[in-house]
Structure formats: C-alpha cells, structure tokens
Amino acid sequence: MSDTQRTLIRGARLLGGPATDVLVDGETVAEVGTGLTGEGATVVEAEGRVLLPGLVDLHTHLREPGREDSETVLTGTRAAASGGFTAVHAMANTFPVADTAGVVEQVWRLGRASGYCDVQPVGAVTVGLGGRQLAELGAMHESAAGVVVFSDDGKCVDDAVIMRRALEYVKAFDGVIAQHAQEPRLTEGAQMNEGVVSAELGLTGWPAVAEESIIARDVLLAAHVGSRVHVCHLSTAGSVELVRWAKSKGWRVTAEVTPHHLLLTDELVRSYDPVYKVNPPLRTEQDVLALREALADGTIDCVATDHAPHPHEDKDCEWGAAAMGMVGLETALSVVQHTMVDTGLLDWSQVADRMSARPATIGRLPGHGRPVAPGEPANLTLVDPDHRAPVEPGAFASRSRNSPYRGLELPGRVTDTWLRGRATLRNGALV
Amino acid sequence: MKHHLVSAADLTRDDAVLILDTAEELSRVAGRPIKKLPTLRGRTVVNLFFEDSTRTRISFEAAAKRLSADVINFSAKGSSVSKGESLKDTALTLQAMGADAVVIRHHDSGAPHRLATSGWIGGHVVNAGDGTHEHPTQALLDAFALRRRLADGALGADLAGRRVTIVGDILHSRVARSNVRLLTTLGAEVTVVAPPTLVPVGVESWPCAVSYDLDAVLPDSDAVMMLRVQRERMNAAYFPTEREYARRYGLDGERMARMPEHAVVMHPGPMNRGMEITAEVADSPRCTVVEQVSAGVDVRMAVLYLLLGGAGPGDEEPKGATPRGAEATRGNRA
Numbered sequence: 001m002s003d004t005q006r007t008l009i010r011g012a013r014l015l016g017g018p019a020t021d022v023l024v025d026g027e028t029v030a031e032v033g034t035g036l037t038g039e040g041a042t043v044v045e046a047e048g049r050v051l052l053p054g055l056v057d058l059h060t061h062l063r064e065p066g067r068e069d070s071e072t073v074l075t076g077t078r079a080a081a082s083g084g085f086t087a088v089h090a091m092a093n094t095f096p097v098a099d100t101a102g103v104v105e106q107v108w109r110l111g112r113a114s115g116y117c118d119v120q121p122v123g124a125v126t127v128g129l130g131g132r133q134l135a136e137l138g139a140m141h142e143s144a145a146g147v148v149v150f151s152d153d154g155k156c157v158d159d160a161v162i163m164r165r166a167l168e169y170v171k172a173f174d175g176v177i178a179q180h181a182q183e184p185r186l187t188e189g190a191q192m193n194e195g196v197v198s199a200e201l202g203l204t205g206w207p208a209v210a211e212e213s214i215i216a217r218d219v220l221l222a223a224h225v226g227s228r229v230h231v232c233h234l235s236t237a238g239s240v241e242l243v244r245w246a247k248s249k250g251w252r253v254t255a256e257v258t259p260h261h262l263l264l265t266d267e268l269v270r271s272y273d274p275v276y277k278v279n280p281p282l283r284t285e286q287d288v289l290a291l292r293e294a295l296a297d298g299t300i301d302c303v304a305t306d307h308a309p310h311p312h313e314d315k316d317c318e319w320g321a322a323a324m325g326m327v328g329l330e331t332a333l334s335v336v337q338h339t340m341v342d343t344g345l346l347d348w349s350q351v352a353d354r355m356s357a358r359p360a361t362i363g364r365l366p367g368h369g370r371p372v373a374p375g376e377p378a379n380l381t382l383v384d385p386d387h388r389a390p391v392e393p394g395a396f397a398s399r400s401r402n403s404p405y406r407g408l409e410l411p412g413r414v415t416d417t418w419l420r421g422r423a424t425l426r427n428g429a430l431v
Numbered sequence: 432m433k434h435h436l437v438s439a440a441d442l443t444r445d446d447a448v449l450i451l452d453t454a455e456e457l458s459r460v461a462g463r464p465i466k467k468l469p470t471l472r473g474r475t476v477v478n479l480f481f482e483d484s485t486r487t488r489i490s491f492e493a494a495a496k497r498l499s500a501d502v503i504n505f506s507a508k509g510s511s512v513s514k515g516e517s518l519k520d521t522a523l524t525l526q527a528m529g530a531d532a533v534v535i536r537h538h539d540s541g542a543p544h545r546l547a548t549s550g551w552i553g554g555h556v557v558n559a560g561d562g563t564h565e566h567p568t569q570a571l572l573d574a575f576a577l578r579r580r581l582a583d584g585a586l587g588a589d590l591a592g593r594r595v596t597i598v599g600d601i602l603h604s605r606v607a608r609s610n611v612r613l614l615t616t617l618g619a620e621v622t623v624v625a626p627p628t629l630v631p632v633g634v635e636s637w638p639c640a641v642s643y644d645l646d647a648v649l650p651d652s653d654a655v656m657m658l659r660v661q662r663e664r665m666n667a668a669y670f671p672t673e674r675e676y677a678r679r680y681g682l683d684g685e686r687m688a689r690m691p692e693h694a695v696v697m698h699p700g701p702m703n704r705g706m707e708i709t710a711e712v713a714d715s716p717r718c719t720v721v722e723q724v725s726a727g728v729d730v731r732m733a734v735l736y737l738l739l740g741g742a743g744p745g746d747e748e749p750k751g752a753t754p755r756g757a758e759a760t761r762g763n764r765a
Contacts, residue, residue, distance in 0.1 A: 204563075319542075
C-alpha cells in the first residue's frame with residue numbers, strides 16, 4: 001500500500017443522496033464535494049452507484065483454525081471484500097476454540113496477513129464453549145487481538161450464573177457478551193421451527209420460546225448487573241418484543257438479525273433440502289415481517305451475516321445428517337436491499353447505519369463505521385443498486401457454496417470495496 | 432399416480448381407490464395354491480432399511496416376490512452404511528446395480544423425499560417409513576382393511592363419512608400422519624386423541640379434529656386405531672406413568688363396549704399389550720390386527736404393480752397370468 005495512492009470516486013450517490021465526488025488520499029478520505037479534480041488520482045466513474053462506509057459484520061464464521069476445508073481466513077475475507085465488508089468479527093467456534101489469547105491472536109494475525117478486510121476475533125465466553133468455566137476473557141482482551149466481543153456462538157451460555165458472571169466480568173474493559181439464545185433442553189434434537197410445517201414434516205420442532213426465554217433472562221441479568229448484552233441472530237417476533245421492552249427500560253441491549261431471517265421462511269423446509277437448515281431455524285412469515293419492522297425502527301440494531309460455510313458433503317445428504325448454516329457474506333447487501341430498501345423500510349443512509357456504524361459501535365471497532373467525510377478512514381463500499389442477477393454460488397470467493405439463494409434473482413451488486421484507501425474489490429473483481 | 436410414493440399426500444382419491452381395488456384383485460392370488468404372478472419378472476426391487484423393521488420389510492419382500500421381482504435386501508446394519516457411507520453413495524450404488532424401485536425405511540424424516548428428488552437415483556422410491564414423518568403404505572393397508580370391514584371391500588368404494596379415531600403418540604407417529612392424510616383423502620372424518628403432550632404444535636392445520644378425551648369420542652367412532660406408545664416416552668415426561676397412560680388412553684373391554692357394535696379396533700403392530708390395548712381387546716373379533724398384516728402384502732403388491740408394472744416387462748407377460756381385475760385396473764390408469 002502506497003501512501004501516495006489517490007482515488008477519485010466520481011458522481012457516486014453518497015449514502016443514496018445526490019451525486020458526489022469523494023477523493024481518497026492514502027488511507028483517508030481527503031475531500032467530499034462536487035467537481036473535484038484529484039490530480040493524478042485513479043478515477044472511478046460511479047454515476048448511479050451508491051457509496052456507503054465499508055460494511056462491518058458482527059458475526060462471521062471463518063472456520064480457521066480447524067475447518068479449512070470449508071473456509072480459511074483468506075478465503076473468508078476475500079468473500080467479505082466481495083460482499084462490501086471492510087471488517088468482520090470471526091466467531092470463536094473453531095478447532096481449537098478461540099478461548100485463549102494464543103488462538104485469538106493467531107486469527108487476528110491471519111486477518112492482517114490476508115489484507116482483504118480487518119478480522120476482529122470474537123473470544124469464547126467459556127472454556128471450549130463448554131458453558132461451565134469462564135475462559136480467560138481478560139487475557140484475550142489484552143492480547144494483540146484486543147477482543148471486546150465474547151460469544152459461545154453455536155452454543156448458548158445456558159447456565160444463569162455463568163452468564164451473570166461473564167456479563168459482570170467484561171464490564172472492566174467495556175466488553176459485551178453476544179449470546180446465542182437457545183435453551184438447550186427445549187431444543188434437544190430440534191431440526192426446524194416448531195409450528196405448522198414441522199407438524200406436517202415430522203421434524204423435531206425448535207420452539208420460538210427456546211430463544212425468547214433466554215433473551216428474557218439475559219436482558220434481566222444485564223439490567224441487574226448493568227452490563228452490555230448483545231443478542232445474536234434474533235429470529236422471532238417474540239424476541240423482537242422482548243428487545244423492544246428491554247430498550248424501553250434503557251437497558252444496554254443490542255441485537256442483530258441475519259439476512260436470511262429477513263427473507264426466508266420455514267415453508268422452504270418442505271423440500272427437505274438441507275441448504276435451508278440453519279441455527280436458529282427459518283421461522284414464519286409473521287416473524288420475517290416483525291424482524292423487518294424491528295430493523296427499520298431500530299429495535300434491532302444491525303444486520304449480521306452468520307456466514308457459516310460448510311463443505312458440499314455436509315449439505316448433500318438427508319436433512320437429519322446435514323450441518324446447520326448458510327454462507328452469507330456475498331449476498332448480505334443484496335438481501336438487505338431486496339427486503340429493506342426496495343420495500344421502502346430503510347433508505348441507504350439507514351443501511352449504512354445498520355450494516356456499518358452500529359455494528360462497529362457494538363464491537364468497539366475504531367476506524368470502521370465512520371462517516372464518509374474528510375479525515376475519516378477510507379473504508380468504503382460502492383454498490384450498483386440497479387443491477388439484478390440470479391445468485392450463482394459457483395462464482396463466490398468463499399470456499400463454500402451453501403447458499404440458500406442459488407438461482408434467486410436479487411438486486412444490487414457490490415462493485416468496489418476500499419480498505420483504508422486500498423481497493424480490495426475493483427469493478428467486481430478481487431484485487 | 433406419481434413416479435414415487437413418498438407421502439400419502441402424493442395420492443389423489445382416485446389413486447388411492449385404484450390401489451385399494453388393485454390390492455383387492457391381487458389378494459385373490461394369495462388364495463391360490465401358487466401365489467405368484469410374473470408381472471415384475473426381470474425387475475429389481477431393493478429394500479433399503481436404515482432402521483430395524485421385520486414386519487414391513489418382510490411384507491414388502493413377500494409382495495415383490497409374489498410379483499416375481501428380484502428382491503435385494505439392504506440392511507444398514509452390517510453394511511457399508513455402518514462404516515459411514517452416505518445415503519448418497521448408497522443410492523448411487525443401488526442405481527449402478529439397476530434398482531427399478533427402492534423401498535426405503537430411514538430414521539430421518541424426509542430421507543425418502545431426498546432420495547426421490549436429489550437426482551441420485553432414477554428408479555421409483557417407495558417410503559416404508561421415515562422418522563416421524565410418514566408411512567404411506569401402512570395408511571393404505573389400514574384403509575384397505577377398513578374398507579373390507581366397513582364396506583365389504585367393494586371395488587370403487589372410498590371411506591366417505593366413516594369416522595376414524597386415531598389414539599396415541601400422534602407427535603412421533605408416522606402412521607398417524609399418513610393416516611390422517613389418506614383417510615381424509617378417502618372421505619373419512621378423522622379425530623386424533625392423545626394427551627396434549629403427544630399432539631404436535633401446529634396440529635391445527637391438519638385436516639382432522641383433536642380430542643384429549645377418548646371416552647367422549649368412542650361412541651361416535653366407526654374405527655379406533657390404537658398406536659403403539661413407546662415406554663421410553665415416559666422418561667421424557669410426555670406422561671407420568673404407564674399406568675396413568677393406560678387408564679386415560681388405553682383401550683380395554685369396558686371402553687370397547689361403548690363403541691358402536693359395527694366399529695372395529697385397529698393396531699399397526701407391534702402391540703404393547705397392557706399399555707395402549709388390553710389382551711381382551713387385542714384378541715377380540717373386532718380387532719383387525721391380523722387382517723392388517725395380510726392387507727399389507729396385498730397393498731404393497733398393488734403399489735409395486737402400479738408403479739413398476741405399467742411399462743416394460745410387465746406388459747409382455749403371458750395372457751391369463753394377470754387376474755382379470757388387475758388387467759382392468761391397469762387399463763383404468765390411462
């Protein structure tokens with residue numbers, strides 16, 4: 001990366017507004033205005049395109065170390081750059097689990113080496129995600145990785161005392177516990193949302209109350225000890241009500257929703273195609289509409305992908321034997337445009353808020369989620385909102401192909417991404 | 432009929448009646464000294480059983496053999512499946528061996544659907560029970576036995592207006608799911624009866640009534656189907672004790688006496704005598720358990736015949752070898 005690198009983004013609709021020129025000089029935004037000349041700069045003609053701050057994902061599974069057959073830090077960050085992300089939070093459920101300073105530092109260093117996007121490791125709350133003994137949260141925070149977000153994602157911290165202690169403990173360094181809300185006893189053997197469809201298909205039900213009861217408990221715990229709690233991949237209308245209530249009390253609760261829960265419903269499980277098998281499960285139309293509304297009114301703070309790559313053989317099988325999860329980095333913005341922007345629920349400046357500013361704030365990521373203004377880090381994403389094309393997982397930068405949107409026509413295409421002034425994606429191609 | 436039989440929902444009323452009529456014709460073969468037809472000669476039927484089953488497997492085996500098909504029994508135990516082979520690779524193996532039909536039983540709901548829609552095999556898929564999803568040939572044999580008892584097995588008849596009560600572990604029962612669909616398709620009015628813990632959330636979308644009170648439903652039932660209740664359900668707190676279950680939802684002589692005189696008692700087997708059904712009821716002439724077993728072979732012959740016999744070697748069979756009725760029903764398919 002050269003300090004003298006200059007880029008002029010010409011005529012982009014900044015946050016969806018009127019055509020604006022943005023001059024990037026080195027790692028920062030130098031000028032924002034109209035009629036900028038930018039002597040010697042690389043010019044990107046961006047007429048009709050929307051310029052956003054680089055997207056930030058609070059919830060990404062990069063799989064390294066341990067499951068490099070499904071994704072690596074390099075392939076995952078390339079997928080992130082393709083999807084317009086400049087920072088991702090790498091979840092802790094790797095092999096070995098990211099429950100020590102050593103593992104989180106390794107992941108952090110792999111991210112630095114990749115150069116495609118910043119990788120902020122998430123630390124495990126408990127040793128081995130076992131839910132019984134706190135991991136060395138302070139050591140992970142003090143490591144080079146500077147961990148702020150802790151999560152046993154994939155497993156719920158179901159023990160109320162452990163959850164209370166974790167919430168209290170991370171107050172010392174402004175940490176946050178990101179809870180995977182899933183009451184384990186209510187979801188033993190669970191395969192899909194419990195309701196009309198599960199009753200017909202004979203698949204063990206995954207009741208909404210298994211998620212909601214944990215959220216209810218955790219917001220009360222967070223209020224009691226005055227800590228920050230973040231709800232991962234909130235998926236039900238009832239969960240929305242609980243978070244709305246907790247926020248009305250002024251409690252420090254934040255929440256995320258995945259793109260797939262904004263679009264897909266459990267009706268798709270009728271195909272028994274495991275590409276639709278995910279944790280938390282796809283819910284009902286009513287839930288989808290409640291989630292969209294909550295993201296629009298700010299009850300849900302942000303969109304997080306829960307990008308969960310799996311090798312083909314783990315999905316090319318019967319439902320019960322299949323792994324849970326979907327890739328999402330490279331389709332997230334398109335799904336958000338489709339479900340939130342094209343429906344009139346969010347404008348582009350609000351998309352920037354939900355997909356960049358707020359997740360960066362929750363994760364305490366300096367340098368991300370900042371306004372596009374002179375002096376700010378040049379983490380930028382350029383989108384062509386008028387592009388429409390069927391999703392083709394074969395073209396993904398991710399190592400895995402388990403996308404539920406295969407063949408589905410979605411709007412919007414990320415054409416360019418800049419990480420601190422350097423293009424990671426240029427005209428749709430990784431750099 | 433569709434290419435596969437995965438769910439009772441795959442069958443229209445006319446499909447179902449055709450299967451029952453064909454089974455009625457084919458059952459006459461069972462009364463002959465030589466119980467064999469050349470219809471499926473040269474065809475290969477694979478029984479692919481990932482779950483222990485004796486009754487259903489031998490029933491399908493007998494059905495296929497009586498139609499002269501080559502039968503391969505593939506049991507997951509002691510096979511490459513227990514060495515970690517995937518359903519896909521097993522399916523590709525069977526495809527390479529030229530299986531014309533695969534009769535599959537699997538512990539996972541949806542596995543037959545997956546087999547039928549994944550493109551792994553080209554043959555017909557017959558669901559012989561998948562997880563807690565469906566068991567369509569069981570529903571067909573129940574409908575067959577029911578039609579014989581309640582309508583003298585009249586060809587062309589359905590079950591319009593008959594009131595069938597299904598009692599037991601509805602939540603985990605593939606027999607219940609298939610029967611609710613099929614019996615309703617055939618015009619019956621179905622009521623499921625169980626403790627609320629054993630009724631699925633979402634049952635309100637099923638085309639049946641739901642009751643928690645067996646005694647209230649019995650006097651209005653033309654047939655009562657008792658489902659096997661696994662004792663281990665007790666450990667998961669679905670009900671407090673076996674005794675309480677039997678007291679509230681078991682069928683004994685006293686309760687049976689409150690059923691209409693013509694009403695029959697059914698059970699898919701194997702029975703838990705003393706749990707959902709007492710010996711007095713199980714051994715009474717109103718109980719159709721043994722008829723259901725023989726109906727199973729007839730109905731499975733009909734299913735294999737209709738799926739496989741329509742084209743190919745089945746058409747070249749010598750005249751006179753097929754019962755006249757079966758010939759006629761084949762013509763009806765056009």
